[in-house]
Amino acid sequence: MKKIIFAAFCASILPLFAESLYFDGKTDKNPVLYQVGEPMVFTIALRDKDAENEIAKGHRITWTRLGDDGRTEKGNAVSDQPLIITTKSEKPGFVWIKVNILDENGNPRKGIYENFTGGAGAEVNKLQADSLPDDFKTFWDAEIQKLHSTPYTKKITEIASRDPAVKVLKFELSTFPGDRPATGYILYPVDAAKKSLPMLVNFTGYGFHKTNIPYSASKKQLVVEVTRQGEEPDREPEYYKNLQTVEMKGYCFRNNNDKHKNDFYGMYMRGQRAMQYAESLDLWNGKDITTSGGSMGAAQSIAAAALNPKVTRCTAFIPWVADLAGKAKFKRLGGWAPEYTETLRYFDTANLASRVKCPAEITIGLGDYICPPSGQMILFRNLGGKKTLKIRQNMGHGRCLQPNPYEVIFNEEIR
Structure with a gap:
């Protein structure tokens, strides 16, 4: 049995945010049930808790895609609409997506919640593993x-x-x-x-x-x-x-x-x-x-x-x-x-x-x-x-x- 839920365990975080901005990110399907070579679609929006969680517009953002397949991709965008990242993995394993807000000097902002770190996996049941020692x-x-x-x-x-x-x-x-x-x-x-x-x-x-x-x-x-x-x-x-x-x-x-x-x-x-x-x-x-x-x-x-x-x-x-x-x-x-x-x-x-x-x-x-x-x-x-x-x-x-x-x-x- 498997299920996807909106987790209540972190629902109390929002009032505790020291920063106003945060990223809201998800994939187009269960994030660990992709097949090798299947497109993984991430939708990541920058939101403002002080504006009823609406899209926070006008911010420069940068993203990086790393992965167990050794591939690296990068890009930049403006936060006026949700960021769509489409990628895939050519071997069993995970893709890691990192997104940051840039400050006026082009450097990632340092706020705890002003970044996204997430990912998705392809054929994770086929990951190669080390063998146990004989003894x-x-x-x-x-x-x-x-x-x-x-x-x-x-x-x-x-x-x-x-x-x-x-x-x-x-x-x-x-x-x-x-x-x-x-x-x-x-x-x-x-x-x-x-x-x-x-x-x-x-x-x-x-x-x-x-x-x-x-x-x-x-x-x-x-x-x-x-x-x-x-x-x-x-x-x-x-x-x-x-x-x-x-x-x-x-x-x-x-x-x-x-x-x-x-x-x-x-x-x-x-x-x-x-x-x-x-x-x-x-x-x-x-x-x-x-x-x-x-x-x-x-x-x-x-x-x-x-x-x-x-x-x-x-x-x-x-x-x-x-x-x-x-x-x-x-x-x-x-x-x-x-x-x-x-x-x-x-x-x-x-x-x-x-x-x-x-x-x-x-x-x-x-x-x-x-x-x-x-x-x-x-x-x-x-x-x-x-x-x-x-x-x-x-x-x-x-x-x-x-x-x-x-x-x-x-x-x-x-x-």
């Missing part, structure tokens, strides 16, 4: 067994909660000798009965700063909020600056020829240790575990579900490092990610998706070239259980750029 399953099975058989120390500290109905614990759990610990927060309702709470394990995107305490999510759940690097979650800014520039400099972009010293390995092991401890708590109902996250956090969410068969639901918003071979081996548009290595095949989110058997929901943007849509399609294809894919037009890495963006939902394989 992919045995490697991960052995690593999880090794982690669970390694005794761990724990330091659990109750901290002041701003919500009297929620208890907050800070945790530090050892992993392997000499490796960074799993750290973060556990939250739950103070009046929760034993074996009553489903578990939510949340992972955070790339960065170096304090870890959020998700009070709102903890009203009816046992919430585990896992840090990125095994750092202390509540330190002063200088501590995180030192992590970024010294101790964890180049995080995820270093040691990527070593299965055990690369940062993904440690990150995924810390997630497993945090879940192992949370599963021992008598408040957990013993059956429900949801993993969740965005970007790097989404990669961790998928890895957590891939490596723990007790996970019953996985949600991933714009998952990172999917299909690292896409650029290196198949000459597709790449994103912001470490360079492909043979070792990273074990940690590629698209490959780990093949181990996810629980229901999964993935959300992506057609203009996201931090996490390109080609890799997201391969990830979705590899998921082994019931799955849902939400595809949003005119969305880059996490931000909708128009108030009523088009969303396509698939609950089955894309054919």
